[in-house]
Amino acid sequence: MIGVSILTVSDSSAKGTRxxxxxxxxxxxxxxxxxxxxxxxxxxxxxxxxxxxxxxWAGESDTQLILTTGGTGISPRDVTPEATxxxxxxxxxxxxxxxxxxxxxxxxxxxxxRGIAGSRGTTLIVNLPGSPKGAVESLNAVAELVxxxxxxxxxxxxx
Numbered sequence: 438m439i440g441v442s443i444l445t446v447s448d449s450s451a452k453g454t455r456x457x458x459x460x461x462x463x464x465x466x467x468x469x470x471x472x473x474x475x476x477x478x479x480x481x482x483x484x485x486x487x488x489x490x491x492x493x494w495a496g497e498s499d500t501q502l503i504l505t506t507g508g509t510g511i512s513p514r515d516v517t518p519e520a521t522x523x524x525x526x527x528x529x530x531x532x533x534x535x536x537x538x539x540x541x542x543x544x545x546x547x548x549x550x551r552g553i554a555g556s557r558g559t560t561l562i563v564n565l566p567g568s569p570k571g572a573v574e575s576l577n578a579v580a581e582l583v584x585x586x587x588x589x590x591x592x593x594x595x596x
Contacts, residue, residue, distance in 0.1 A: 442476035442494040446508035451481040459506040462569035487520035495557040501587045507567030509552035525555030539578035559590045
C-alpha cells in the first residue's frame with residue numbers, strides 16, 4: 438500500500454481565485470493506481486510554505502510518496518524545485534529526466550519544466566507540472582517505478 442500526499446502549488450488556487458484542477462486529477466490517477474491519498478493541500482508559490490508541507494508529510498509514517506503539482510516552470514514565482522531541494526536528502530534525477538523525456542513526446546515545452554525528484558528519509562518526493570494533463574502524464578511516466586522506489590527507500594527489497 439502506497440500512501441500519497443498531494444500538494445498543489447498555485448498562487449491563484451491558494452487565494453481561491455482559480456479552482457485547483459491538478460490536485461484532483463493527480464488524486465484520481467493515484468486512486469486508479471491503487472494508492473491511498475492521505476493528504477491534499479494547496480499552497481501559494483512561497484518556498485517556506487512548500488517546504489513546510491514537504492517536511493511535515495515526509496515525517497509521517499502513512500506517507501511514502503509526496504507529489505507536488507505546479508510551480509516547476511521558469512517564471513520568477515515558480516519555486517517548487519528550490520523548496521524541494523531544501524527538503525530532500527538525496528536527489529533522484531532519473532525520474533525527472535524520464536518525465537521530461539516522455540513529456541517531450543507530447544509537447545515542445547516539456548524541457549522548460551524544472552521539476553525534480555528525491556527522497557527524504559523513506560519518502561519519495563516528485564514534482565509534477567501544474568497543468569492537469571501534464572501532471573497526470575508525468576505521473577504516468579514514472580508510475581511503474583514508484584512502488585519499487587518506495588520499497589527500496591523502506592529497505593524492503595534487495596538490489
